[in-house]
Amino acid sequence: xxKYVIEREIPGAGEMSAEQLRExxxxxxxxxxxxxPKELQWVNSYICDDKVYCxxxxxxxxxxxxxxxxxxxxxxxxxxxxxxxxxxxxx
Numbered sequence: 359x360x361k362y363v364i365e366r367e368i369p370g371a372g373e374m375s376a377e378q379l380r381e382x383x384x385x386x387x388x389x390x391x392x393x394x395p396k397e398l399q400w401v402n403s404y405i406c407d408d409k410v411y412c413x414x415x416x417x418x419x420x421x422x423x424x425x426x427x428x429x430x431x432x433x434x435x436x437x438x439x440x441x442x443x444x445x446x447x448x449x
Contacts (some may be wrong), residue, residue, distance in 0.1 A: 361401070361442075362422060364412040365435040372407040379405070389428045397421050413439075 374382070390398050393394050398421050399412040419436050426433035 359399075359415050359417055359418065361438045361439040362414050362416055362419065363439060364414060364426075364433050365437075366410040366412065366426075366432050367408065367434045368410050368432065369408050370375060371405050371410050385429060386425070389425055393421060393425060393428075398425060 372386040384402060390400060397417045401415060403410055403412040414422060419438075422436055423433055
């Protein structure tokens, strides 16, 4: 399945407490379970000042949009990952 990076504009995201992040994670996982864990897998998220970057493996972009709609959170930009590189790529 394709991998995607989702950019979410969420003002103040970087100031969320550990409990707020825990609750957001639980809500996200619950919606994912309803939509179908085989169709949508959350890999991880990077919390920045006013943005959150989430990595998902999904059957298509539509299910990512539906996940965001159900959670009432933005999915401002969804980019399909074409390749992954790291320091070992150059070895």
